[in-house]
Amino acid sequence: MDAGLAGHVVVVTGASKGIGLACAMAFAREGAKVIGVSRNLAHLHAAQHDLQREGLHMDVAAADLSESVAAQMVAEYIENEFGPIDVLVNCAGAARRTPVADLHADALRDTMQAKYFTYMHMIDPVIRHMAARGKGSIVNVVGQGGRQANPLHIGGGAANAALMLASVGYANAYAAKGVRVNVINPGITRTGRVQEGLDAASRASGRATDDLLAEQLTEIPMGRMAEPREIANVAVFLASSLASYVTGAVIPMDGGKTSVI
Numbered sequence: 001m002d003a004g005l006a007g008h009v010v011v012v013t014g015a016s017k018g019i020g021l022a023c024a025m026a027f028a029r030e031g032a033k034v035i036g037v038s039r040n041l042a043h044l045h046a047a048q049h050d051l052q053r054e055g056l057h058m059d060v061a062a063a064d065l066s067e068s069v070a071a072q073m074v075a076e077y078i079e080n081e082f083g084p085i086d087v088l089v090n091c092a093g094a095a096r097r098t099p100v101a102d103l104h105a106d107a108l109r110d111t112m113q114a115k116y117f118t119y120m121h122m123i124d125p126v127i128r129h130m131a132a133r134g135k136g137s138i139v140n141v142v143g144q145g146g147r148q149a150n151p152l153h154i155g156g157g158a159a160n161a162a163l164m165l166a167s168v169g170y171a172n173a174y175a176a177k178g179v180r181v182n183v184i185n186p187g188i189t190r191t192g193r194v195q196e197g198l199d200a201a202s203r204a205s206g207r208a209t210d211d212l213l214a215e216q217l218t219e220i221p222m223g224r225m226a227e228p229r230e231i232a233n234v235a236v237f238l239a240s241s242l243a244s245y246v247t248g249a250v251i252p253m254d255g256g257k258t259s260v261i
Contacts, residue, residue, distance in 0.1 A: 183249065
């Protein structure tokens with residue numbers, strides 16, 4: 001896909017693994033100037049090596065995006081070092097699945113801090129600079145958990161639902177300023193988070209993780225989980241001028257499982 005992103009500055013949060021790493025690779029293949037952000041610098045360096053093995057390059061910047069000051073500082077660093085940010089892809093942060101019996105106020109606050117605010121803290125400085133320049137694109141990789149209630153994922157689902165609403169709100173608010181904001185909602189995707197979710201479900205139900213996974217896959221019309229690169233391909237499309245009239249979209253990528261209008 002030639003998405004016209006060559007030379008564009010693309011920031012991918014959560015770029016050290018999973019969908020974020022796949023996004024970093026996909027944008028690098030398009031010739032973009034990719035900067036990966038994550039809390040752990042060692043993990044970012046490992047991701048850099050993954051890209052190098054593919055003949056690709058990614059610069060990195062470590063920051064804990066659950067802190068607003070850290071997000072502000074890393075955004076400023078990137079713009080000073082690499083140029084104005086053309087595209088922001090948010091993948092950082094994941095809320096742990098928590099049984100209802102353990103879902104106290106502190107746990108709920110932690111889930112919002114881990115998922116909702118990691119996105120909001122990065123969006124805030126970046127979208128203002130994009131609006132001042134009159135162009136930019138933001139893609140938030142959120143998750144179908146914000147549309148389907150799950151007793152093990154109440155906190156994380158609430159964070160996802162809030163992110164969808166905030167994303168569409170930003171899309172409306174900044175459309176006239178040349179900034180587009182869109183959402184991808186992956187369903188079950190082949191990353192380390194799948195095993196974490198299965199382990200939590202196994203503890204709650206007493207069932208084997210293999211049985212739980214097989215059951216989940218039978219509920220997906222396509223009969224399989226998503227691959228991270230498939231999510232990344234849609235992120236590239238939404239971020240590019242190929243989707244120049246798309247903003248405020250919330251795109252499910254769950255193999256047809258949800259099947260709602």
